Amino acid sequence: xxxxxxxxxxxxxxxxxxLVSVMSYNxxxxxxxxxxxxxxxTQNTATYLSISLGKTxxxxxxxxxxxNAVFDSGNFQEIRLLDTHKKVIFQRNNSEDHIKVPQWxxxxxxxxxxxxxxxxxSGWKLVGTVTVVPMLDNTHLKLYNNFLSLLESFFxxxxxxxxxxxxxLRLLLASLRKMTEQAEAVSNNNFIINxxxxxxxxxxxxxxxxxxxxxxxxxxxxxxxxxxxxxxxLLYTDALTGLGNRNYFELKLNExxxxxxxxxxxxxxxxxxxxxxxANKSIGHEKVDALLYELCxxxxxxxxxxxxxxxxxxxxxxxxxxxxxxxxxxIEEISKEILTQAIVLLEKLxxxxxxxxxxxxxxxxxxxxxxxxxxxxIEKSFSLTKKNTIFFxxxxxxxxxxxxxxxxxxRLNAHAVSLAMQDVYDIHQNILxxxxxxxxxxxxxxxxxxxxxxxxxxxxNLGVQLDKNVINHALKISASSSSEIAINLSLDFLQxxxxxxxxxxxxxxQGRTKVFNFExxxxxxLHSIAQANYLSTMLRExxxxxxxxxxxxxxxxxxxxxxxxxxxxxxxxxxxxRDMLKDENGVTNPALQIITESIDAKIIATNIENxxxxxxxxxxxxxxxxxxxxxxxxxx
Numbered sequence: 001x002x003x004x005x006x007x008x009x010x011x012x013x014x015x016x017x018x019l020v021s022v023m024s025y026n027x028x029x030x031x032x033x034x035x036x037x038x039x040x041x042t043q044n045t046a047t048y049l050s051i052s053l054g055k056t057x058x059x060x061x062x063x064x065x066x067x068n069a070v071f072d073s074g075n076f077q078e079i080r081l082l083d084t085h086k087k088v089i090f091q092r093n094n095s096e097d098h099i100k101v102p103q104w105x106x107x108x109x110x111x112x113x114x115x116x117x118x119x120x121x122s123g124w125k126l127v128g129t130v131t132v133v134p135m136l137d138n139t140h141l142k143l144y145n146n147f148l149s150l151l152e153s154f155f156x157x158x159x160x161x162x163x164x165x166x167x168x169l170r171l172l173l174a175s176l177r178k179m180t181e182q183a184e185a186v187s188n189n190n191f192i193i194n195x196x197x198x199x200x201x202x203x204x205x206x207x208x209x210x211x212x213x214x215x216x217x218x219x220x221x222x223x224x225x226x227x228x229x230x231x232x233x234l235l236y237t238d239a240l241t242g243l244g245n246r247n248y249f250e251l252k253l254n255e256x257x258x259x260x261x262x263x264x265x266x267x268x269x270x271x272x273x274x275x276x277x278x279a280n281k282s283i284g285h286e287k288v289d290a291l292l293y294e295l296c297x298x299x300x301x302x303x304x305x306x307x308x309x310x311x312x313x314x315x316x317x318x319x320x321x322x323x324x325x326x327x328x329x330x331i332e333e334i335s336k337e338i339l340t341q342a343i344v345l346l347e348k349l350x351x352x353x354x355x356x357x358x359x360x361x362x363x364x365x366x367x368x369x370x371x372x373x374x375x376x377x378i379e380k381s382f383s384l385t386k387k388n389t390i391f392f393x394x395x396x397x398x399x400x401x402x403x404x405x406x407x408x409x410x411r412l413n414a415h416a417v418s419l420a421m422q423d424v425y426d427i428h429q430n431i432l433x434x435x436x437x438x439x440x441x442x443x444x445x446x447x448x449x450x451x452x453x454x455x456x457x458x459x460x461n462l463g464v465q466l467d468k469n470v471i472n473h474a475l476k477i478s479a480s481s482s483s484e485i486a487i488n489l490s491l492d493f494l495q496x497x498x499x500x501x502x503x504x505x506x507x508x509x510q511g512r513t514k515v516f517n518f519e520x521x522x523x524x525x526l527h528s529i530a531q532a533n534y535l536s537t538m539l540r541e542x543x544x545x546x547x548x549x550x551x552x553x554x555x556x557x558x559x560x561x562x563x564x565x566x567x568x569x570x571x572x573x574x575x576x577x578r579d580m581l582k583d584e585n586g587v588t589n590p591a592l593q594i595i596t597e598s599i600d601a602k603i604i605a606t607n608i609e610n611x612x613x614x615x616x617x618x619x620x621x622x623x624x625x626x627x628x629x630x631x632x633x634x635x636x
Contacts, residue, residue: 007169007173008165008166008169011165011169012162012165015158015161015162015165016158019154019157019158019161020154023150023151023153023154026150027109027143027146027147027150030143030146031109031111031143034111034139034142034143035111035112035139037139038111038114038134038136038139039114039116041134042114042115042116042132042133042134043114043116043118045070045076045116045132045134046116046117046118046130046131046132047116047118049066049067049070049079049118049130049132050118050119050120050121050129050130052066053066053067053081053120053127053130054120054121054122054127055122056122060089060090063081063089063090064081064090067079067081067090067092067130068092071092071094074094074135075134075135075138076092076094076132076133076134076135077093077094077113077133077134077135077136078091078092078093078094078131078132078133079091079092079130079131079132079133080092080130080131080133081120081128081129081130082128082129082130082131083127083128084126084127084128089128094135100137100140100141101140101141101143101144102144105140105143105144105147106140109143111136111139111140111143113133113134113136114133114134115131115132115133116131116132116133117129117130117131117132118130118132172200174198175196175198175200175203175204175207176203178194178196178207179194179203179206179207179210182194182210182214183210191214191215191217191218191221191563192214193211193214193215194207194210194211217598220594220598221563221594221595221598221599222560224590224591224592224594224595224598225558225559225560225591225595227589227591228553228559228580228591228592228595229553229555229558229559231580231589231591232552232553232555232580233555235247235248235579235580236248236251237555238312238313240289240292240293240313241292241293241296241313241319242296243296243300243311243312243313243319244310244311244312244313245312245313245314246312246313246314246315247579248310248312249310249312249314249320249322250371250375251573251575251576251579252310252312252322253268253310253322253365253371253374254370254371254573254575255550255573255576255607256322256324256365257365257366257367257369257370257371258367258607259451259550260437260449260450260451260488261450261451261454261521262324262325262451262454262455262458263308263324263325264366264367264451265324265325265364265365265366265367265451265455266322266323266324266325266326266364266365267322267323267326267327267328267330267331267362267363267364267365268320268321268322268323268362268363268364268365268374268378269320269321269323269331269334269335269338269360269361269362270318270319270320270321270360270361270362270363270378270381270382271295271299271318271319271320271321271338271342271358271359271360272317272318272358272359272360272361272382272385273291273292273295273317273318273342273356273358274317274356274357274358274359274382274387275351275355275356275357276288276316276317276356278351278352278355278356279291279349279351279356282351282352282356283349283351287349291345291346291349292313292316294345295319295342295345296311296313296319298338298341298342298345299311299319299321299338302334302337302338302341303321303323303334306323306326306334307324308324308325308523309321309322309323309324310322314378318378318382320378322365325455325458327364328362328364328392331362335360335362335390336390338360339358339360339388339389339390342358343358343388346358353387353388354387357387357388358387358388359382359385359386359387359388359389359391360385360389360390360391361378361381361382361384361385361390361391361392361393362390362391362392362393363377363378363381363392363393367449367451377393381393403440403442403448403452403453403456405456405460407440407442407443408440408453408456408457408460408462409460409462411440411441412462412465412466412469415469415472415473416440416441417438417439417440417466417469417470417473418438418439418440418441418447418473418635418636419436419437419438419439419470419473419474419477419635419636420436420437420438420439420633420634420635420636421434421435421436421437421485421633421634421635421636422434422435422437422626422631422632422633422634423435423483423626423630423631424486424604424624424625424626425624425625425626425630425631426623426624426625427618427623427624427625431482431483432483432484432602432604432624433483433484433485433486433517434481434483434484434485434486435485435486435488435519435626436470436474436485436486436487436488437449437450437488437633438450438466438469438470439635440453447635461492463490463491463492463493464490464492464493464496464499466490467487467489467490467492467493467499468493468499468502470487470488471487471503471506472506474487474516475506475510475516477636478510478513478514478516479513479514481514481636484514484515484516484517485514485516485517486516486517486518486519486547487516487517487518487519488519488520488521488549489518489519489520489524490524491520491524491527491528494520494524494525494528494531494532494535495528495531500531500534500535500538503518504538504542507542507544508542515543515544515545516544516545517544517545517546517547517568517569518535518539518544518545518546518547519546519547519548519549519571520532520546520548520549521548521549521550522548522549522550522551522552522554523550525548525561525565526554526557526561529561529564529565532546532565533561533564533565536565536566536567540566545567545568545569546565546566546567546568547567547568547569547570547571548565548567548569548570548571549571550571550572550573550606551570551571551572552572552573552576553580559595562595562596562599562601563599566599566600566601567599567601568601568602569601569602569603569604569624570596570601570602570603570604571604571606571626572603572604572605572606573605573606573607574605574606574607574608574609574613574617574627575607575613577592577603577605577617577622578613578616578617578620580592581593581617581620581621581622582620588620588621590621593621602623602624603622603623603624604624604625604626605617605622605624605625605626605627606626606627607626607627608625608626608627608628608629608630609627609628609629610629611629613629614627614629614630
């Protein structure tokens with residue numbers, strides 16, 4: 001029971017006690033007054049009757065007539081006339097029950113029946129006595145009517161008292177409710193400052209203490225977030241140009257190659273400034289640095305409209321751009337424009353074109369490649385390229401997958417997708433959940449992975465339909481699955497309000513038989529934070545989880561969105577995680593772990609390929625792992 005209810009109950013009981021006591025006292029006073037009034041009235045009637053009977057000259061007929069007149073008023077139970085020897089001369093009785101009030105009411109109190117007697121004298125002669133016994137009906141009725149009036153007053157004053165109590169408590173406890181909301185927000189990792197400081201001393205002290213605590217926790221989060229961003233920048237950013245460095249390029253390229261998404265295929269555009277030694281001698285190091293900075297600015301300007309690209313400066317002379325889900329023809333214009341503007345920059349500095357020039361190469365990558373071989377091919381491609389030209393080289397391991405658009409559409413319309421699963425383990429080898437990957441079969445039972453058909457899905461705007469197929473299939477097989485299932489959602493699905501509503505209804509129909517985890521990539525989330533926040537809130541209310549896949553720090557955004565969205569876990573590439581958890585001296589850097597712990601989110605290290613990586617991360621405090629070393633992707 002909350003404090004509001006406790007105080008309301010105590011005050012209500014107190015008011016009830018006071019009102020009942022006052023009502024009881026008033027009723028007892030009324031009863032006492034009625035008893036005294038009844039006795040006085042009876043005695044007055046007896047006295048009046050004795051005087052009147054004495055004037056009759058002791059004539060029995062006249063006295064009986066007078067007694068009958070008085071008795072017939074209906075207010076008396078008995079009138080008895082006795083002579084001097086106590087012998088009854090005349091008597092009238094009324095034995096009928098005339099009670100006009102409920103019996104339960106009369107049983108609540110005791111009303112004594114008075115017997116009043118008066119002596120009858122005719123002159124100096126004593127005639128006898130008259131005894132009068134009143135009827136109690138009228139007194140009971142008066143008391144009953146008085147009781148009803150008191151009851152009406154009781155309810156009226158009770159209503160007023162409880163109404164005033166309600167508003168008084170709401171006024172007094174308004175600040176307490178705000179403190180409760182603040183405490184609940186903190187428990188949900190939402191740090192809010194209560195600006196309405198109450199005037200009540202005790203509440204004021206608690207509010208200020210809560211604000212101080214929230215400010216402290218918030219500052220810790222922001223401090224660690226800034227620390228993590230700065231460390232990310234130190235590890236993966238080129239100091240001169242602000243682009244990614246070689247480490248960042250290798251990290252992202254490996255992430256794309258092993259991805260199940262459309263990023264697993266694309267083109268790498270490489271820009272090489274040949275003759276930098278000559279340029280340093282001719283115009284000086286400062287102007288060369290300015291040249292490199294301007295060249296990188298040109299590159300950024302040309303690719304700024306491209307989605308999910310990675311720009312990195314591999315060394316002092318080489319810059320590479322990864323275009324995911326692109327073909328050579330898609331970046332032809334960009335390549336030409338970069339080359340043209342780069343030549344203009346060199347000409348402005350009057351550098352000899354034979355000694356200092358630009359070489360651009362294009363290299364296609366695919367899911368069968370590896371980072372080291374691609375880097376070697378990039379280096380070799382520059383030796384094959386003529387000055388101020390663009391050269392294209394195919395990947396040695398590139399293969400072509402033939403899957404038709406009509407096949408994909410027919411499989412989606414038939415709800416005939418398949419799923420492959422990969423388990424996520426904790427440090428005790430217990431399964432946390434299984435991540436679902438979509439697969440398709442053609443009419444010849446040939447299996448296609450997601451990376452093979454996702455470009456067609458995206459090109460024909462079939463992302464929402466594919467996600468619905470995956471969700472339906474996952475819900476269907478969940479009954480036979482011993483673990484929770486994690487499902488990846490696309491950007492199209494996340495940004496489609498009708499699709500989110502469909503998911504809500506679908507989960508409500510399914511019931512809470514099993515928890516489902518819905519993941520979106522960090523890149524997708526940063527494009528739709530508001531929609532992700534809505535989806536996360538909806539899933540939590542329904543007992544399911546929202547999570548972030550392929551998480552990495554984005555230098556262009558702060559990490560406050562983690563507090564707002566409150567993901568259940570973050571999936572982070574093991575190589576990136578390894579780098580972020582240790583500093584340049586090999587000392588553990590806990591910033592990322594402190595951030596996730598402050599929002600009650602788990603860290604899941606992905607792409608675990610060997611025991612050494614798992615051992616290092618486990619020693620660093622990571623408790624959840626996913627990768628081929630622990631369990632291969634299996635068809636279900």
